[in-house]
Amino acid sequence: MTDKQPCCTAGNGRLTNKLTQVNHMALDTGVTCWLMVSAILVMLMTPGVGFFYGGLVRKKNFISMIALSFVVLSLVSVQWILFGYSLAFGHDIGGFIGNLDHIGLNGVSADAGTGTYPPLIFMMFQLFFASVTIAIVTSAVAERIKLSSFIVFVLVWLTLVYCPIAHWAWGGGWAQQLGMIDFAGGTVVEICSGFAALALALVIKKRAGFGEYSLEPHNIPIALLGAALLWLAGFVSPLVAILIGAVAGILCYSMMLLRIRKMCDESLDAWAIHGMGGVWGTLATGIFAAAAVCGFSGLIEGNIHQFTANVVGAFATMIYAFVMTFVIGIIIDRTMGLRVTEDEEYVGLDICQHGERA
Numbered sequence: 001m002t003d004k005q006p007c008c009t010a011g012n013g014r015l016t017n018k019l020t021q022v023n024h025m026a027l028d029t030g031v032t033c034w035l036m037v038s039a040i041l042v043m044l045m046t047p048g049v050g051f052f053y054g055g056l057v058r059k060k061n062f063i064s065m066i067a068l069s070f071v072v073l074s075l076v077s078v079q080w081i082l083f084g085y086s087l088a089f090g091h092d093i094g095g096f097i098g099n100l101d102h103i104g105l106n107g108v109s110a111d112a113g114t115g116t117y118p119p120l121i122f123m124m125f126q127l128f129f130a131s132v133t134i135a136i137v138t139s140a141v142a143e144r145i146k147l148s149s150f151i152v153f154v155l156v157w158l159t160l161v162y163c164p165i166a167h168w169a170w171g172g173g174w175a176q177q178l179g180m181i182d183f184a185g186g187t188v189v190e191i192c193s194g195f196a197a198l199a200l201a202l203v204i205k206k207r208a209g210f211g212e213y214s215l216e217p218h219n220i221p222i223a224l225l226g227a228a229l230l231w232l233a234g235f236v237s238p239l240v241a242i243l244i245g246a247v248a249g250i251l252c253y254s255m256m257l258l259r260i261r262k263m264c265d266e267s268l269d270a271w272a273i274h275g276m277g278g279v280w281g282t283l284a285t286g287i288f289a290a291a292a293v294c295g296f297s298g299l300i301e302g303n304i305h306q307f308t309a310n311v312v313g314a315f316a317t318m319i320y321a322f323v324m325t326f327v328i329g330i331i332i333d334r335t336m337g338l339r340v341t342e343d344e345e346y347v348g349l350d351i352c353q354h355g356e357r358a
Contacts, residue, residue, distance in 0.1 A: 012087055012108055013345060019297065021277070023045045026116070027116065028112075035117050035122065039124045039125040039128055045128070045135075046070075046073050048230050049226060050226065051226050053220060054223075055219040055225070056217040057143055057268075058217075059358055060358075062350060063181065063349075063354050063356050064353060067353075072131055072134050076158060077127060078131055079158050082104060083159075085102055085105065086098055088163045088170070089102070089126065089166075093176060095173050095174030096167070097163065097164050111158065126316045134154055136194070137200060137325075139266060139271075139356075140204065142267040144208075144340060144349075145204070145349075146324045146336070146337060149337060154336075157328055160328065163191050164187055165187075168317070169313060175313040176308070177307045180311040181235060181310065184233070185279045187313055187317050190282075190314045191273065191317045192321045193274050193275070193321075194324040196321045196322065196325040197270035197274070198264055198272050198327055199276060201266035203329035203330055204329065205339075208345050218310055233245075235290070236284075236288045236293060239292055249278050250280065252273045253272075255272035256269050258272075259272050275318075282313065286307035286308075286309065
């Protein structure tokens with residue numbers, strides 16, 4: 001780890017920009033072990049999304065939804081190692097993006113270096129956050145996306161949307177410099193993926209039969225299993241977390257009903273749940289962050305700047321993710337085509353795209 005890389009401490013790493021004053025530190029086996037365990041837990045969120053979404057679609061598209069999550073995990077692993085990690089966590093360029101110092105993981109060592117844990121482990125930890133973010137976006141294209149077009153979308157979207165936003169909030173970019181705090185991706189993962197999903201759904205348009213007949217989920221227990229793998233929060237006390245969760249439940253359910261009334265087929269509600277839930281979570285962190293819990297104080301404790309920083313970060317992410325995803329989606333749709341044919345959609349993606357049955 002170079003002396004300008006963010007230091008991960010706990011949870012999703014309360015990422016900081018503190019510069020070390022030493023040239024070498026001994027490996028902290030406790031911190032390293034916890035970071036490795038955390039990376040594994042975050043990795044499980046990607047197949048968790050696959051099961052969650054897979055249970056919510058019709059049986060003929062079950063394999064497709066799970067396969068999209070595994071395709072994501074594979075593609076992100078390659079992109080992140082080649083240049084994605086460097087764009088997100090390389091030395092800052094104008095507050096917007098990292099440089100290419102770490103291309104091909106150059107300088108990302110398995111030794112402790114100037115930190116107390118190997119930067120290689122931190123790289124893996126962040127790789128899995130990138131993976132689950134794009135996996136959430138598959139909500140927008142459920143039951144109608146061409147696999148080839150999806151592969152191209154993933155690689156372009158990661159590079160032009162996720163990497164800059166991750167750098168803003170976690171890699172030393174303008175939002176982190178402003179003071180925004182984001183535990184486990186309320187902004188980087190949730191707002192980014194939710195509003196990207198909304199934009200992509202508007203591009204790819206509705207599923208055949210949407211609004212005409214019921215498109216019922218085929219396996220709710222599988223969906224609940226997936227949801228259970230996606231559950232965690234931080235920066236606030238347990239009682240405040242309950243309050244935030246209660247408001248989030250009402251807000252997200254209301255946004256889901258609004259989406260249905262507007263006849264928008266953002267199929268599995270990434271926008272209503274992840275996007276709007278992420279907006280509320282980011283704002284709530286700026287309101288309720290408690291110094292006694294995390295060392296950061298929010299609006300309730302008199303820190304107006306913390307709330308303002310989170311508001312600015314949330315809305316900048318919302319606008320950037322939506323606009324850029326819409327543009328990327330339009331370009332791919334007009335060149336390769338985003339969705340399968342009507343006949344293929346009728347048969348189901350499990351057969352026409354994967355040659356398998358659930």
